[in-house]
Amino acid sequence: MEYGIRGLLSPSIRYIFARQNIDEASLLELRLRVNKPAILQFSDGEYILNNDIGEEYIVNKEDIKATLDLVSNYSFYAYENEVGQGYITVRGGHRVGFTGQVVMESGRVKSVKHISFINIRVAHEIKGCGLKALPYMINKGKVLNTLIVSPPGCGKTTLLRDIIRLVSGGNSYFKGVNVGVVDERSEISACYMGVPQNDVGIRTDVLDACPKASGMLMLLRSMNPKVIAVDEIGSREDMEAISYVINCGCSILATIHGSTIDDIRTRPIIRRLVEERVFDRYIVLSDANGVGSIENIFDERGNELYMPLLSVANS
Numbered sequence: 001m002e003y004g005i006r007g008l009l010s011p012s013i014r015y016i017f018a019r020q021n022i023d024e025a026s027l028l029e030l031r032l033r034v035n036k037p038a039i040l041q042f043s044d045g046e047y048i049l050n051n052d053i054g055e056e057y058i059v060n061k062e063d064i065k066a067t068l069d070l071v072s073n074y075s076f077y078a079y080e081n082e083v084g085q086g087y088i089t090v091r092g093g094h095r096v097g098f099t100g101q102v103v104m105e106s107g108r109v110k111s112v113k114h115i116s117f118i119n120i121r122v123a124h125e126i127k128g129c130g131l132k133a134l135p136y137m138i139n140k141g142k143v144l145n146t147l148i149v150s151p152p153g154c155g156k157t158t159l160l161r162d163i164i165r166l167v168s169g170g171n172s173y174f175k176g177v178n179v180g181v182v183d184e185r186s187e188i189s190a191c192y193m194g195v196p197q198n199d200v201g202i203r204t205d206v207l208d209a210c211p212k213a214s215g216m217l218m219l220l221r222s223m224n225p226k227v228i229a230v231d232e233i234g235s236r237e238d239m240e241a242i243s244y245v246i247n248c249g250c251s252i253l254a255t256i257h258g259s260t261i262d263d264i265r266t267r268p269i270i271r272r273l274v275e276e277r278v279f280d281r282y283i284v285l286s287d288a289n290g291v292g293s294i295e296n297i298f299d300e301r302g303n304e305l306y307m308p309l310l311s312v313a314n315s
Contacts, residue, residue: 010066027122032059034116071096083111093123093190125198130162136297138173143227144280148255154285156255164229168201179204180225182215213237229253
């Protein structure tokens with residue numbers, strides 16, 4: 001990987017990690033829990049980290065503290081907003097989640113202290129994974145409003161990222177256009193000091209760490225995009241902003257957590273958009289044939305356009 005996970009780990013875990021034959025390119029998650037073994041998650045199952053004598057390595061509080069120091073560049077409290085959300089996105093787009101004792105202030109989560117559990121979700125940039133979906137998303141030279149529906153960890157962000165790259169850069173199906181990305185969790189473009197670390201195309205502008213609803217409106221006013229892309233929609237404000245974007249003649253690319261079209265149709269907040277056929281295409285992902293399988297593609301009326309399972313990406 002361009003940005004290795006080892007640099008985020010405590011010296012003890014990093015030492016063991018380096019001495020074992022671990023395929024970092026296929027690593028999905030690394031979980032650290034105080035007084036429990038370190039567990040690596042791959043697409044084909046788990047692997048428990050062992051020490052030099054073959055025993056399970058048991059994570060201690062010093063490992064957690066050292067990892068948090070490295071993740072935050074030794075300034076954990078400088079990330080107060082991110083800490084309040086339960087994760088920090090680091091260089092390379094990797095998301096480091098953590099849990100412990102929640103600190104409340106004025107009825108909202110302010111921070112987390114006594115952190116004892118860390119989950120490092122490894123970002124994977126897989127160029128070309130959007131090529132199979134792209135022909136279903138283009139009509140008469142215009143990008144159709146598309147919603148990617150996926151359970152957690154089934155490749156939605158990876159697929160969205162590559163579709164953005166293809167739409168921005170141009171391809172055999174489509175001439176490249178200006179794309180605006182609202183990257184609220186810094187996972188799509190993985191900006192570092194404002195510069196995308198992932199390839200999101202030559203005509204893409206990014207609003208990093210910006211709330212989706214306000215970011216969509218900001219991009220419309222400032223950057224004149226033909227397409228706006230957002231990850232993990234869900235709030236009423238998101239839906240209102242999406243309607244506004246589309247009414248302004250701009251196409252939308254978005255993702256949402258869900259297992260099926262029926263699943264999201266039952267949610268009051270998004271049901272109106274489905275019933276009003278705001279989205280022209282629905283791409284449904286699953287892990288039925290491995291993580292990142294396109295299970296189906298539907299049009300706005302629910303007609304099946306694509307059925308065979310196709311492995312595309314890891315999230």
